Amino acid sequence: xxxxxxxxxxxxxxxxxxxxxxxxxxxxxxxxxxxxxxxxxxxxxxxxxxxxxxxxxxxxxxxxxxxxxxxxxxxxxxxxxxxxxxxxxxxxxxxxxxxxxxxxxxxxxxxxxxxxxxxxxxxxxxxxxxxxxxxxxxxxxxxxxxxxxxxxxxxxxxxxxxxxxxxxxxxxxxxxxxxxxxxxxxxxxxxxxxxxxxxxxxxxxxxxxxxxxxxxxxxxxxxxxxxxxxxxxxxxxxxxxxxxxxxxxxxxxxxxxxxxxxxxxxxxxxxxxxxxxxxxxxxxxxxxxxxxxxxxxxxxxxxxxxxxxxxxxxxxxxxxxxxxxxxxxxxxxxxxxxxxxxxxxxxxxxxxxxxxxxxxxxxxxxxxxxxxxxxxxxxxxxxxxxxxxxxxxxxxxxxxxxxxxxxx
Amino acid sequence: xxxxxxxxxxxxxxxxxxxxxxxxxxxxxxxxxxxxxxxxxxxxxxxxxxxxxxxxxxxxxxxxxxxxxxxxxxxxxxxxxxxxxxxxxxxxxxxxxxxxxxxxxxxxxxxxxxxxxxxxxxxxxxxxxxxxxxxxxxxxxxxxxxxxxxxxxxxxxxxxxxxxxxxxxxxxxxxxxxxxxxxxxxxxxxxxxxxxxxxxxxxxxxxxxxxxxxxxxxxxxxxxxxxxxxxxxxxxxxxxxxxxxxxxxxxxxxx
Amino acid sequence: xxxxxxxxxxxxxxxxxxxxxxxxxxxxxxxxxxxxxxxxxxxxxxxxxxxxxxxxxxxxxxxxxxxxxxxxxxxxxxxxxxxxxxxxxxxxxxxxxxxxxxxxxxxxxxxxxxxxxxxxxxxxxxxxxxxxxxxxxxxxxxxxxxxxxxxxxxxxxxxxxxxxxxxxxxxxxxxxxxxxxxxxxxxxxxxxxxxxxxxxxxxxxxxxxxxxxxxxxxxxxxxxxxxxxxxxxxxxx
Numbered sequence: 001x002x003x004x005x006x007x008x009x010x011x012x013x014x015x016x017x018x019x020x021x022x023x024x025x026x027x028x029x030x031x032x033x034x035x036x037x038x039x040x041x042x043x044x045x046x047x048x049x050x051x052x053x054x055x056x057x058x059x060x061x062x063x064x065x066x067x068x069x070x071x072x073x074x075x076x077x078x079x080x081x082x083x084x085x086x087x088x089x090x091x092x093x094x095x096x097x098x099x100x101x102x103x104x105x106x107x108x109x110x111x112x113x114x115x116x117x118x119x120x121x122x123x124x125x126x127x128x129x130x131x132x133x134x135x136x137x138x139x140x141x142x143x144x145x146x147x148x149x150x151x152x153x154x155x156x157x158x159x160x161x162x163x164x165x166x167x168x169x170x171x172x173x174x175x176x177x178x179x180x181x182x183x184x185x186x187x188x189x190x191x192x193x194x195x196x197x198x199x200x201x202x203x204x205x206x207x208x209x210x211x212x213x214x215x216x217x218x219x220x221x222x223x224x225x226x227x228x229x230x231x232x233x234x235x236x237x238x239x240x241x242x243x244x245x246x247x248x249x250x251x252x253x254x255x256x257x258x259x260x261x262x263x264x265x266x267x268x269x270x271x272x273x274x275x276x277x278x279x280x281x282x283x284x285x286x287x288x289x290x291x292x293x294x295x296x297x298x299x300x301x302x303x304x305x306x307x308x309x310x311x312x313x314x315x316x317x318x319x320x321x322x323x324x325x326x327x328x329x330x331x332x333x334x335x336x337x338x339x340x341x342x343x344x345x346x347x348x349x350x351x352x353x354x355x356x357x358x359x360x361x362x363x364x365x366x367x368x369x370x371x372x373x374x375x376x377x378x379x380x381x382x383x384x385x386x387x388x389x390x391x392x393x394x395x396x397x398x399x400x401x402x403x404x405x406x407x408x
Numbered sequence: 409x410x411x412x413x414x415x416x417x418x419x420x421x422x423x424x425x426x427x428x429x430x431x432x433x434x435x436x437x438x439x440x441x442x443x444x445x446x447x448x449x450x451x452x453x454x455x456x457x458x459x460x461x462x463x464x465x466x467x468x469x470x471x472x473x474x475x476x477x478x479x480x481x482x483x484x485x486x487x488x489x490x491x492x493x494x495x496x497x498x499x500x501x502x503x504x505x506x507x508x509x510x511x512x513x514x515x516x517x518x519x520x521x522x523x524x525x526x527x528x529x530x531x532x533x534x535x536x537x538x539x540x541x542x543x544x545x546x547x548x549x550x551x552x553x554x555x556x557x558x559x560x561x562x563x564x565x566x567x568x569x570x571x572x573x574x575x576x577x578x579x580x581x582x583x584x585x586x587x588x589x590x591x592x593x594x595x596x597x598x599x600x601x602x603x604x605x606x607x608x609x610x611x612x613x614x615x616x617x618x619x620x621x622x623x624x625x626x627x628x629x630x631x632x633x634x635x636x637x638x639x640x641x642x643x644x645x646x647x648x649x650x651x652x653x654x655x656x657x658x659x660x661x662x663x
Numbered sequence: 664x665x666x667x668x669x670x671x672x673x674x675x676x677x678x679x680x681x682x683x684x685x686x687x688x689x690x691x692x693x694x695x696x697x698x699x700x701x702x703x704x705x706x707x708x709x710x711x712x713x714x715x716x717x718x719x720x721x722x723x724x725x726x727x728x729x730x731x732x733x734x735x736x737x738x739x740x741x742x743x744x745x746x747x748x749x750x751x752x753x754x755x756x757x758x759x760x761x762x763x764x765x766x767x768x769x770x771x772x773x774x775x776x777x778x779x780x781x782x783x784x785x786x787x788x789x790x791x792x793x794x795x796x797x798x799x800x801x802x803x804x805x806x807x808x809x810x811x812x813x814x815x816x817x818x819x820x821x822x823x824x825x826x827x828x829x830x831x832x833x834x835x836x837x838x839x840x841x842x843x844x845x846x847x848x849x850x851x852x853x854x855x856x857x858x859x860x861x862x863x864x865x866x867x868x869x870x871x872x873x874x875x876x877x878x879x880x881x882x883x884x885x886x887x888x889x890x891x892x893x894x895x896x897x898x899x900x
Contacts, residue, residue: 335446375570412763419750419751489735
């Protein structure tokens with residue numbers, strides 16, 4: 001919040017004290033940008049500007065009036081920012097060139113600290129917003145959409161590489177390769193964005209320590225959300241839904257430690273969470289509903305705790321690939337729990353074993369899913385519950401809740 | 409024929425058995441709604457009952473009815489009437505009365521307490537199972553000569569389709585788990601109407617998990633409408649083929 | 664009216680009928696007599712189309728009846744055991760039968776009246792005694808005034824008064840020129856009701872002549888004794 005206010009103040013100061021240059025009436029945006037002095041505001045009136053690569057090398061505020069269209073004619077990058085304190089606001093940025101050699105983008109920031117990119121619409125761009133080596137950037141209220149038949153024809157929606165203190169807020173990204181891409185980005189926030197129908201990941205997150213992402217919606221992305229090789233990441237109140245496919249996950253966690261997954265909603269995913277190499281991470285107050293597997297917990301995970309989550313309508317609640325379990329579960333609500341509560345304290349008197357025999361079988365023989373919910377499977381699961389032989393006996397919730405938690 | 413069906417239907421609907429069947433379904437469904445407020449969980453519990461009880465009741469009741477009506481069928485056949493008419497009016501009367509009992513027993517609580525798409529699928533798949541097992545019962549009844557044997561065959565059918573067959577499928581899948589078995593599995597499943605009805609249900613309830621398959625064939629099968637169309641189509645075959653066979657046998661049967 | 668031509672029927676290895684030929688004419692009443700399992704029921708069922716012969720032909724007024732069904736409009740059949748759907752009422756059964764027969768001529772409701780069945784039209788079948796069900800079966804067999812009647816043990820289970828009513832009815836129909844086929848174990852009944860005897864044993868017809876000739880031939884006045892003699896003769900032959 002502090003930083004946001006600081007940016008606002010700075011902008012106010014610049015528009016008040018800097019000059020104002022208008023593009024249009026025969027003056028191109030490139031010319032207007034060249035004419036402007038550091039700290040000036042360039043205003044671009046409504047219209048279509050087929051101008052390639054507008055390079056900004058000084059602090060500027062570039063404002064679109066009634067959403068002027070910046071058309072890259074399928075060959076150019078549109079704005080390239082290589083200076084600090086540049087703001088781009090209110091443009092419709094369309095048709096960038098597509099080149100994976102140069103990573104052409106709608107707006108690219110190179111070593112451009114304190115950039116502000118807001119209220120823009122990106123259509124048919126290769127990369128939407130591409131930021132590298134730039135700290136304190138703010139990317140808010142943009143809408144990005146693109147489409148292509150194959151993944152290699154697409155760049156990422158919002159792409160950050162080697163940045164610090166970034167704020168990504170209130171954006172909508174669809175149809176890109178990765179909706180939001182973070183690599184070596186630290187101390188940053190991703191908030192209230194909607195990332196859906198991207199070809200690979202809704203959020204792709206690597207080597208990005210001490211970040212938080214909160215209140216985002218990740219829906220129907222090719223492979224869901226992937227968070228890898230990271231420490232101290234806070235994942236709060238996000239929605240992960242409708243990510244279908246054999247290698248598609250609501251949330252893929254790989255080599256994550258000391259992080260938080262709290263208050264999220266996982267619904268209708270093939271796997272709600274797939275985790276391997278994850279340590280000392282807290283999963284608290286999440287809802288897992290109507291997933292194929294709520295959680296696939298690989299044996300390489302340790303020291304994680306799953307408390308006060310609600311599991312309902314999942315085909316399988318938890319599956320695992322080993323007998324050794326070094327994680328703890330407590331006070332979760334499992335809709336498959338059939339125990340009783342004689343002392344009426346709201347906690348079931350017998351433990352719940354969330355790994356069913358058939359989830360183990362279908363792990364080994366995937367085709368066996370076709371006999372799921374048959375009478376035979378029902379009997380097998382019952383028999384296993386009475387005399388556990390295959391499922392890990394120590395993976396259990398000793399304090400299963402009789403009623404679902406109110407997760408708001 | 410409609411008049412014959414009307415009277416036979418009237419007769420069957422007043423049997424205690426049909427009344428108990430309706431009440432049993434009704435009470436089970438209401439009980440489940442009372443116990444659980446989550447309608448999708450209720451549908452799940454009802455499915456477990458439907459997949460076991462509907463085939464059992466349909467096949468046993470039909471067999472018993474056929475043999476109890478044996479003398480009456482004989483009398484009807486001594487009248488100037490085509491055997492096909494007698495056979496179809498018997499089939500339709502039994503099928504309609506069981507369908508009615510089923511839809512009332514399962515459907516009424518759904519109307520009252522509310523349901524979702526999976527509930528409608530449950531009604532559909534249960535109705536299909538009813539028709540299939542009535543057909544199978546007629547087949548086993550016309551092929552055997554005495555009641556006890558026919559009931560034995562009927563129970564065997566039920567046990568085979570409800571349990572043995574799936575064990576066999578699981579064994580095959582286990583033995584050949586190193587091979588790509590997608591199409592084989594689907595072909596195997598097509599050989600069991602109970603499995604097909606179940607597939608209709610898990611297409612609704614577990615589609616998230618089913619999409620976990622790597623194979624493109626399963627992706628199309630479960631993801632598009634193909635699985636639904638396939639299961640429904642083959643179920644219709646399961647109704648028509650035993651019925652057709654039973655009718656052929658009945659037309660030449662010595663009573 | 665009916666000619667049975669060299670009918671054979673095998674049930675698996677069992678030869679139920681082994682080359683049966685017989686002519687049945689109008690105005691006569693035939694008693695089918697034979698031990699249990701002799702093939703007389705099978706022969707009746709062949710005529711009714713309930714059993715399909717392995718070989719041979721059956722003709723009604725010269726037309727083959729095999730695989731036909733409309734010829735049965737000429738037959739009234741009273742089964743040995745009348746079992747009807749439990750919850751069907753007598754009236755509904757009558758209505759249904761009328762619908763099946765689609766009969767256009769006059770109905771013969773004499774037996775319905777004499778057995779006082781109309782008072783019981785609202786009663787469901789499961790509440791009826793065996794005798795009452797027999798009355799219903801008899802009434803149905805005569806209801807459509809068919810030229811041929813096949814009566815399987817018609818007097819079994821009936822009370823004495825009803826037996827007389829039925830016998831009178833059968834004799835009236837015979838004198839009206841109808842063809843009547845009766846099986847019974849009660850020889851005195853057959854003596855009263857039939858003019859011809861057809862003795863069947865082991866799937867063959869061993870005797871086929873009028874009762875009068877039979878009595879003359881054997882020198883016995885009672886049908887029962889005459890038949891026993893025939894039976895002994897076939898057993899020793």
